[in-house]
Every structure is written in structure tokens, then in C-alpha cells.
Amino acid sequence: MKTFNKPCNGKMDRLTTRLADAYHSKGANDGPPTEKWRQNVMRSIRQIGRPEEKNNPERFGYLTWRLAPVAAVLLLLMSIWIKQVDDTLEFQIAGLVVSDPAQTDVYHPF
Amino acid sequence: MQHQTDAPIDTEIIRQVLSGDVNAFETLIARYQSHVFAIVRRHVPRDMADDMAQDAFIRAYQGLSGFTGKSGFKSWLSGIAIRTCYDFWRKAYRMKEVPVSQLTDAHREWLENAISDDAAAIFDKNGRQSEALEILDWAMGQLSAEDRMIVNLIYFEGLSHKEAGALLEWSIPNVKIRSWRARKKLHKIFMEAQEKNRGA
Numbered sequence: 001m002k003t004f005n006k007p008c009n010g011k012m013d014r015l016t017t018r019l020a021d022a023y024h025s026k027g028a029n030d031g032p033p034t035e036k037w038r039q040n041v042m043r044s045i046r047q048i049g050r051p052e053e054k055n056n057p058e059r060f061g062y063l064t065w066r067l068a069p070v071a072a073v074l075l076l077l078m079s080i081w082i083k084q085v086d087d088t089l090e091f092q093i094a095g096l097v098v099s100d101p102a103q104t105d106v107y108h109p110f
Numbered sequence: 111m112q113h114q115t116d117a118p119i120d121t122e123i124i125r126q127v128l129s130g131d132v133n134a135f136e137t138l139i140a141r142y143q144s145h146v147f148a149i150v151r152r153h154v155p156r157d158m159a160d161d162m163a164q165d166a167f168i169r170a171y172q173g174l175s176g177f178t179g180k181s182g183f184k185s186w187l188s189g190i191a192i193r194t195c196y197d198f199w200r201k202a203y204r205m206k207e208v209p210v211s212q213l214t215d216a217h218r219e220w221l222e223n224a225i226s227d228d229a230a231a232i233f234d235k236n237g238r239q240s241e242a243l244e245i246l247d248w249a250m251g252q253l254s255a256e257d258r259m260i261v262n263l264i265y266f267e268g269l270s271h272k273e274a275g276a277l278l279e280w281s282i283p284n285v286k287i288r289s290w291r292a293r294k295k296l297h298k299i300f301m302e303a304q305e306k307n308r309g310a
Contacts, residue, residue: 051172
């Protein structure tokens with residue numbers, strides 16, 4: 001058991017020792033789990049069925065963090081690409097307007 | 111844990127479960143139920159121990175494919191049991207279901223005896239355990255779920271920061287900071303209670 005050092009004092013150490021004794025006594029007098037409890041757990045587990053990869057949140061979290069840098073790089077590349085495409089489109093539209101000031105090619109009211 | 115030589119090892123049972131033999135998981139439950147109950151009984155109220163142990167085994171079953179075998183099934187399961195208890199307290203605090211008890215005269219007397227300098231001479235370690243448990247619950251009820259888990263693991267169970275961090279899946283610096291803050295909070299709680307005792 002660790003003691004309470006600098007910010008505290010000997011009083012806290014004594015108190016912590018007493019409380020740690022109480023903490024360790026928790027459940028000491030309780031009996032082992034019953035057979036019925038184990039059957040209930042197994043019943044719940046059978047209802048879940050076979051454990052699947054997709055049911056594993058820890059694995060999901062692990063993969064998410066592993067793929068995060070890849071996703072960030074992809075996002076950056078896509079942003080650059082969209083910016084370039086956007087500029088190209090603007091030039092194309094400007095070119096159309098300049099070559100056809102009346103905009104007969106793109107504007108047909110009737 | 112020592113097993114009989116003819117008993118299948120944990121990794122073999124896990125392989126069976128993952129290949130579709132769900133009933134093989136019962137062997138793991140039988141093998142580790144006492145260990146899981148010992149953990150949850152220390153961390154959650156007595157009437158919740160059965161449910162928490164059940165949750166821990168169901169979580170372990172659902173996450174079985176993520177078990178890498180690096181640290182052994184028992185310590186992997188211990189982490190799941192601890193995090194199940196932590197989630198219980200987080201939910202209880204969020205739902206404001208943590209009981210806030212008051213100290214009685216008997217509690218105050220116990221506290222004064224436990225803190226006083228000559229307590230070692232007059233304090234009966236085995237006696238008045240119920241007051242000690244109630245004071246422990248009272249103090250823990252004033253801490254957050256995070257602080258509660260850290261105080262239990264670091265100060266009462268004596269785990270290292272690294273061990274506690276591994277169980278809770280927290281970084282070591284996070285555990286160090288939280289344990290320091292929790293210790294200060296607990297100190298403040300008891301010192302205020304002592305001052306009230308003297309003022310009364």
C-alpha cells in the first residue's frame with residue numbers, strides 16, 4: 001500500500017492504513033458465485049452467438065487509431081486536388097464567358 | 111494460477127471458442143469467476159457484484175478475438191473487470207445515483223481514533239470494521255469515478271502507476287496526475303471532517 005507523502009502527513013498514513021484494511025475486507029465474507037449465476041452468464045453468451053471481429057470495440061478502436069494518419073494524409077491530398085479542380089473549373093467558366101459574352105451557349109431562356 | 115496438467119490452457123480454450131464452440135467459454139468462467147468476483151466486490155456495492163461480474167465476462171467474450179495473449183488471459187480479464195467497475199461508477203455519477211451519506215457520531219469517533227497519534231495503542235484493528243467501511247464509502251462518494259478508481263488501485267491495492275494505467279487503459283502521466291489530485295482531495299475531505307469534529 002502506498003502512503004500519503006508530502007502534501008499529507010502521518011495522520012493520513014494511519015487513516016489510509018485503516019481504510020485499506022476495510023477495503024481489503026470487502027467481500028471477504030461473501031461466498032463463491034452460485035451455479036445459477038454461471039448458468040445465467042452462459043445463457044447471455046449463447047444469445048450473443050459466436051464472437052465476431054466486428055463485435056470487438058477494442059479492435060475497432062485500435063484500427064481507428066492505426067488508420068487515423070492515413071485518413072489525415074488522404075484528406076490533405078483530396079483538399080489539394082479539389083482546390084486544383086476548383087481553379088480549373090473557374091478558368092473554364094471564365095473562358096466560356098469571355099469567348100461568348102452573350103452567353104448563348106449556356107443560357108437558353110426558351 | 112496453477113491448473114491441472116490435463117486441463118486445457120487458456121489459449122487453447124479461447125481458440126475453441128473463436129472457432130465456434132461457445133460452450134467452451136464456461137471453462138474460462140469456472141476458472142476465473144472467483145478472481146473476477148474478488149475484483150468487483152472491492153470496487154462496486156455488494157448488491158451489484160453479480161451483475162458487474164456477469165458484464166465483465168460478457169465483455170471478455172465479445173472482445174475475445176482482440177485477446178493477443180501478451181499478458182495472459184487472467185490479467186487481460188482483470189483489466190476488463192476493472193473497466194467494467196469504472197463504467198459502472200461513471201454511469202452512476204452521470205445518473206446521480208451515488209448515495210451521499212452523512213457521518214454519525216460513531217463514524218466521527220472512529221475517524222478521530224484512526225487519525226490520532228496514540229491510535230496505534232488503543233485502536234482495535236479488527237473491531238468496528240463496519241464503521242470503517244461506511245466511512246470509506248462516504249469518502250469515496252465525494253470523489254469522481256476516475257479518482258475513486260485511482261485511489262482504490264494505487265493507495266489501497268498498492269499497484270504501480272504503470273499497472274493501474276494498464277488496467278484502466280490510461281497513460282502513465284494521466285495516472286500520476288490523477289493519483290496526486292485524488293490524494294489531495296481525499297486528504298482535504300478527511301481534514302475537513304476532523305475540523306468539524308473538533309468544532310462540534
